[in-house]
Amino acid sequence: xxxxxxxxxxxxxxxxxxxxxxxxxxxxxxxxxxxxxxxxxxxxxxxxxxxxxxxxxxxxxxxxxxxxxxxxxxxxxxxxxxxxxxxxxxxxxxxxxxxxxxxxxxxxxxxxxxxxxxxxxxxxxxxxxxxxxxxxxxxxxxxxxxxxxxxxxxxxxxxxxxxxxxxxxxxxx
Numbered sequence: 001x002x003x004x005x006x007x008x009x010x011x012x013x014x015x016x017x018x019x020x021x022x023x024x025x026x027x028x029x030x031x032x033x034x035x036x037x038x039x040x041x042x043x044x045x046x047x048x049x050x051x052x053x054x055x056x057x058x059x060x061x062x063x064x065x066x067x068x069x070x071x072x073x074x075x076x077x078x079x080x081x082x083x084x085x086x087x088x089x090x091x092x093x094x095x096x097x098x099x100x101x102x103x104x105x106x107x108x109x110x111x112x113x114x115x116x117x118x119x120x121x122x123x124x125x126x127x128x129x130x131x132x133x134x135x136x137x138x139x140x141x142x143x144x145x146x147x148x149x150x151x152x153x154x155x156x157x158x159x160x161x162x163x164x165x166x167x168x169x170x171x172x173x
Contacts, residue, residue, distance in 0.1 A: 006124045006154050009164030015125045028080025033059045036090040065093040069110035076118035087126035112157045
C-alpha cells in the first residue's frame with residue numbers, strides 16, 4: 001500500500017530508529033535509503049557508518065544532498081519502500097546552494113509533488129526546529145523558518161505524521 005509518512009521530532013528523539021523499524025515491516029526486497037547528509041568530519045563519518053551497520057545489507061543507500069524529488073520520482077517506480085533521512089539536512093544542503101527563497105520554495109514544491117506521485121511507501125525523517133528561541137542571525141532564521149515550511153508542506157501531503165518524543169511515537173495525523 002502506498003503511504004507517505006513524516007516522522008518529526010527533536011534531536012535524539014528516536015526519529016531515525018522508528019523510521020527504520022516502520023520501513024523494515026514493509027514487505028519486499030527493494031528498499032532504498034536516501035541519505036541527505038554530506039559527512040564533512042570524522043565524527044559524522046562514524047555516525048554514517050553506524051547507521052549503515054544498523055540498516056544492514058538489505059538496504060540500498062543513495063547519497064542525495066539536493067536532488068531528493070528527482071530520486072523519489074525515479075526510484076519509487078521500482079522500490080518497495082523509500083526512507084529519506086533527513087529533510088532538515090536536505091534543506092541545509094539547499095541553503096548552501098542558494099539563499100533565494102523563491103528557488104527554495106520551488107524545490108519544496110517539487111518535493112511534495114514527487115511524494116504525491118510516488119508509487120511506493122515513502123517515510124521521511126525531519127527535525128522540529130521551531131520550538132526554540134529565535135536565532136540571532138539571518139541565515140539561521142532562514143533555515144528555521146524554511147524548515148518549518150518544509151515540515152508543514154510535507155505533513156499536509158502525508159498520510160500520517162508521527163511526532164517523536166523521548167523515543168515514543170505519537171501519531172498526530
